[in-house]
Amino acid sequence: MTWNHWKNPIKALLVVAILAISTWAILPIQNKIHLGLDLQGGMSVLLQLEATPEVPKITKQVQNQVQTVIQNRINGLGVSEPVLAEVGSDRLLVQLPGVKDPDEALRTLKEAAILEFKICPTTVVARAEGDKAYGDSPAGAYKDCGKTVYSGADLKGAQPSPDQLGTGWRILFQTKNPGKFGRLTQDNMGKPLGIFLDRKYVSAPTINGVITSDGEITGSFSQEDVTRIANELAAGALPVPTRIIENETVGPTLGKVDLIKSLYAAMVGLALVVVFMVAVYRVPGLLADFALAIYVLMMLALLAESKAVLTLPGIAGFVLSIGMAVDANVLIFERLKEEIWAGKTLRGAVKTGFARAYSSVFDSHITTIVGAAVLWMLGTGTVKGFAYTLFWGTVLSLLTAVFITRFFTDLVVDNDMVSSHKAYGA
Known part of the structure; x- marks a missing residue:
């Protein structure tokens, strides 16, 4: 038997496997997706590292030592997915999403524990x-x-x-x-x-x-004293004193409101995209919507398994990557319509349309991936969250466009499920 006979069953198995693995990865979703400071509340502290006669200059090594000690102390507080980032050469940003006792956390960050x-x-x-x-x-x-x-x-x-x-x-x-x-x-x-x-x-x-x-x-x-002190002693002493120069607390209610608004905006935008694709591209648009649903599931699974912290900028990067996925499908389906108008059969139009659109789809995705990678390497804090979801969202968007959408389209065309050219927007 030829590859053409087996390709759709094999692709179907791969799609089913992707669905099964992604679903397994995100359930139960409330325990798998970690929310950032701006979505679940918590505290953000900017620490100034201060030189001493024993340590007259704050070097990169000293900054790394402080970060390691504070990371170990935070682990003792039971905070899920804290964020520590170096700011300049002598500061450290500490974000503690969902911290239950801000006062205890401040003491933990501030005390040298010598x-x-x-x-x-x-x-x-x-x-x-x-x-x-x-x-x-x-x-x-x-x-x-x-x-x-x-x-x-x-x-x-x-x-x-x-x-x-x-x-x-x-x-x-x-x-x-x-x-x-x-x-x-x-x-x-x-x-x-x-x-x-x-x-x-x-x-x-x-x-x-x-x-x-x-x-x-x-x-x-x-x-509380002995628990805190024992945790600090086990984590080690700070090599230099630290001074809190900024302390911002986000209440859980405000974080919940932001989360609801963000999810509402994302769902409305996604719904409009779904309607647009079906209205303009008919059957291919519907198939692209199915592929888009799988894309969202894969992205959530990636966030869950990588233990990434989802923030408001992260949601923005996620939504932008959905736009990239839709843009890829628009390029492909416009090419498909052009091939149908040129008089080709549906099978020929699908094959040629995808092939001719591929270079444009690939180039647009690669430029976005490179930009997101640069943001990740050079950015800090929330910028990294945006870059992370944009990077992986765009990678999965490319996979969705060239594999999953193509599979659904081949499945419909090869089995003559819909043969009217009008059903393909042509």
Whole structure:
């Protein structure tokens, strides 16, 4: 048997496979499509990285280190699909869609989480316990306890835990170098081990035995405090301080309104396109509408499987790529009508029309794909969201035009389902 005999069944199987895989990928849709800050609410924070005597210049490496630490901290907050982007050479944009506790998130972004252990005189401990201002001042207990003998950089893990009485909270930690911490506790038996977080006094338990791998940090902590601090310690300390220079919060109600308006506009536009294609191109227009529905399904599946964050600009890129798909079909069907007017049979008109339109369709799609790729590489934040959906939408649009629309058209023409030239808009 020839290829012409098998081509439509094989193409049909491919189309069915595309439909099945795409449907599987997006269901349940409410759990698969991740919405951005502007659609579900949340917060956007612009951080300024500040140089210190220890780190006099904010380099690319420092910026990357800060981004890694903050990414690890955000993962501990349970925020779905956060966005982190470098802005200039010394700033970082952090977007947290759907964050439930903005205040906790701000503390997580702002705190350096530098943990230090010092051997403290009992007089300093007594004063720090009774005078909060003295305990919180870098020139107070932190300075009077002398040099740092162990730091958070030497820890390999930290977890929140209820205290032994079950009435308070503590932080359990594990050390990277048990021998070092063991020698420290052995040499200072009976002395207070001052614990400081970001140069603020936390507590000073007395060393009553040799501690090697596991220890605990106690203090006047709430459950929220120990969870946040343990998360920060596990993520690591920031190499430089950060300062919040912009903080924008988008309420979930506003995000929902924007989402509804965007979806409404997209559906109205899509409906008008469907009507236009059928009114002008008749049967081919109807076939193109079926192909367009498959295109939308494939695009949603791609967004779901790539865990992309859908934003308002992303929806704009999606809608624009739908326009590219429609434009491709318009070029093809105009060529098809010209071939019919030239006196060719339907099969000949379809074959020649698609072949002659292909170069124009390909060129227009490639130029858009290149432009979207440049936007993705050079853009930040929402620009990337627009570029991402435009890029992949245009790629799938090309696939839809040259394969799926062609398959439907061949299926109708080869089986003589509709033979009237008027039904093809000619």
